[in-house]
Amino acid sequence: MKIKGKHYHTIWLKKDDPQTVQVIDQRKIPFQFEVFNLRTVDDTYFAIKEMVVRGAPLIGITAAFGMYLALLNTKQKNLEEHLQKTADYLKSSRPTAVNLAFAIDEMLEFILKEKENPQLIQETLEKVHSFKEKEIHYSEKIGEYGLQIIEEIYAKKQDTVNILTHCNAGWLACIDWGTATAPIYKAHRKGIPVHVWVDETRPRNQGARLTAYELGEEGVQHTVIADNTGGHLMQHGKVDLVLVGSDRTTVTGDVANKIGTYLKALAARDNGIPFYAALPSSTFDWKMENGLAEIPVEERGTEEVAEIEGWTGTKIRRVRLIPENSPVANYGFDVTPARLVTGLITERGVCKANKKSILKLFPEKIQL
Ligand code: MRU
Secondary structure, eight states: OOTTTEEOOSSSEETTOOOOOEEEEETTTOOOOOOEEEEHHHHHHHHHHHTTOOOOHHHHHHHHHHHHHHHHHHGGGGGHHHHHHHHHHHHHHHHHHHHHHHHHHHHHHHHEEEEEEETTHHHHHHHHHHHHHHHHHHHHHHHHHHHHHHHHHHHHHOOOEEEEOOSSSSSGSSSSSSSSHHHHHHHHHHHHHHEEEOOOOOOHHHIIIHHHHHHHHHOOOOEOOGGGGGHHHHHOOOEEEEEEESEEETEEEEEEETTTHHHOOOOOOHOOOEEEEEOOGGGGGTTTTHHHHOOOOOBOOTHHEEEEEEEEEEEEEOOOOOOOTTTOOOOOEEOOOOGGEEEEEEEEEOOOOHHEEEEEEEEGGOOO
């Protein structure tokens, strides 16, 4: 998608320098546009942990590039041991999004299988690029299938379709298109009038900062709202559809996503509003059955809640929000039980949030 009219992906290999991976520094958006360089595994770990990059599909691809960087910096002698350690280290950067472990395991398996191949480095890089291309394709297909849901609402309503979204499940969270935003971009490009209610998404404000920014760059009508506004809007008929992303969805359809998603699902159910999660197959946890009991929910630093970051007009600044000695808790994600989810939008189509329906779309996962 575009930033100031120029097409970007969120991650790429630096031109003429195959030892450097570049990403958009999402800690600075929308105030500054800066590119952040990854040259080592430590750089990669830092970028994921500190949320230079974030969003489930993007942290998966970043970690895949991280395994490539590990390979560049490893002596053949200790390859297996070193890469196994690197894999564990990168996996520990953020626990909730399953895309991270999925991408790392695939890369590890590939590199170890090909370790005698004289073209190993080149082929590993090609593998990362094919991963990246796959994620773009997944997002685009999600856009096409999700578009049909928006079209159906528009066909009945014959007026602007109001969509509420939480956090940033946009192209900045992926490589291109996004997951929850992909159907919105497709609808907008098709001339269907859409308007997006953008939850600010405290504590890190990914909605207010990132989703609002990318919708603005694409010319999509939107309004930023405080996190607690959604229920009120739903009660007053101002939301036609809730569309969110996911960091991990169990094979039974429980959806982990940014903290606050569950409350939107509850309000949507109470008001008879469809609640869809959009996710690629890389976000399914094929082995997990009980999201509430099993999905690890990240707890982050208390400063994210105790402070807030903004733009002074010349620089990004953080200020304290709460009394000096008040304790703080900072849970990054919550789990919306499958019973509250109207459907899942995937690259293979839309399905119900239950095991039978999910596995009907992905029959090759049955034996897992
Ligand atoms: O903490 P973040 O910003 O990485 O959380 C991101 C989300 O919760 C997104 O909704 C999710 O990763 C889906 S991204 C397509």
